[in-house]
Amino acid sequence: MKEKKKSDVAVLLDYAGNRKGLTFLGLFFSAVSMLLSMAPYICIWLAARDLIAAAPDWTLARGVTRYGWIAFAFAFAGIALYFAGLMCTHLAAFRTASNIRKQGVAHVMKAPLGYFDANASGLIRGRLDAAAADTETLLAHNLADIVGTIVLFLAMVILMFLFDWRMGLSCLLAAVISVISMFTMMGGKNAQLMAEYQAAQDRITKAGTEYVRGIPVVKIFQQTVYSFKAFQEAINDYSEKAEHYQADVCRVPQSVNLTFTEGAFVFLVPAALFLAPEALADGNLAGFITDFVFYAVFSAIISTALARIMFASSGIMLAGTALGRINKVMEAPVLKSPDNPKVPHGNKVEFQDVSFTYDGSETPALSHVSFTAEPGQTIALVGPSGGGKTTAASLIPRFWDASSGSVRVGGADVKEIDPHVLMDQVAFVFQSSRLFKASILENVRAARPDASRDEVRCALTAAQCQDIIEKLPYGMDTVIGTEGTYLSGGEQQRIALARAILKDAPVVVLDEATAFADPENEVLIQKAFAALTKGRTVIMIAHRLSTVVGADRIIVLDKGRVAGQGTHGELVAAGGLYARMWADYNKAVRWKISSEKEAK
Known part of the structure; x- marks a missing residue:
């Protein structure tokens, strides 16, 4: 039997954990408070009835004061109960939002590191933070308002048909028109527009993060606004979708909705004029006037009730799309741990007929x-x-898993090694190293x-970082990124190398770690390499061929x-692709800008 799919609200409530019951308690309080809030209107009607019956001697209407105090008591109780309900729903909503963030972060922590290359950190953070905030609004406010308003509306319908169904029906015409208008705005094909709106919001979040990160590069190279074309396009797309939904989809239905709900009294007047002759003929003018006062008072509730339903319904739509964004994070691939993990012996690295294709690509990155x-x-x-160098290296620490074949470390397939054990076996240094906004000590100790x-100090010394430590105000306790303390690209690379040295892993993966270093830093980095690679198996990705001349293979x-x-000698002698690359490299090294005299 096919399992029934849970609603979006039910899925969100599962994140509330042991506070899920508070949500239902809050909804109950909200429903009861809405019923209590109707009592003052009934008291107004009762007071009006007594006054009309006692006219013109108002002193005979002695129950009016009592009705006033009863109305006050019910109103106060309704407000108190409503706030109690909101307290319950807020506690549950805060726990839900917190658990969404925690579970989302916990899940992506299990994802292979390659997942973060394909999904920008700004996008992941935007999905979790913004989506959690949207669900918080739904569970803390919208859900309570929906339940309370539905109960209020049902009770109101019953009361409206209790005295004179004809005047009650005339008042409800405004509600029917309002519901049709809301469905026109939010139902049918327009429901898809909200998903497109949220997708545009995701794109602008991602582009905005990349925009901020790219500002230093733009300043260095004096780029223009064209450097931020992706951000500009994301803003334009978001603006177009928001404007289209507001101007083309909502303008007319919302105008109709507000016109009739705010003017519900308009439907009551013709009905009263139609029924007045009958009341005069029956001699029940006082009763007719009393009923008219009742419906006139209650017609004002229609606008409030329907406005609550509309805003709460939009909250449910937002929560539905938010849940979709949360699921995108929760559906991130998980790095599988083997049931019977193997322990690597030694630091031998083997690629055995390895092929790999990225998701969404038809051409293999490795074959x-x-x-x-x-x-x-x-x-x-x-x-x-694009030859596959970085892809091959990334398969060793399981940034991705090979599509076929096997990558082995210490005689064991990396897929059969516990991920934590594998991470202890492999250290890696990339072209662009990222340091935390923490002290040098904590940055290195992260390994x-x-x-x-x-031990940290020894690692920093081995990584040739003495000059960095000496110039910092608090040595290796200096926090990077505060009070004007920043490091150059080459200095950051040396700190990253110290981290790798401290890790003391038997296998080292280097992805052209000197690519962005100036000559002075490159010399120091090369010395750090000697300390890092001594006695270890090293997989080095190189773009400058001069750095690999002495490689074993x-x-x-x-x-x-x-x-x-x-x-190197064997490949140059073979005269293949490597020989051509070496010749091109040497030609590039000898190239220089000559003066006009030298040219002549």
């Missing part, structure tokens, strides 16, 4: 790649841009949280395939 890095060897991956200050990758492998 039947095989090579071996013996313990203590340095293996260099070279080749044209091994239990490391002592002396060079793997040439082109279009995802191995185009050659061997030592």
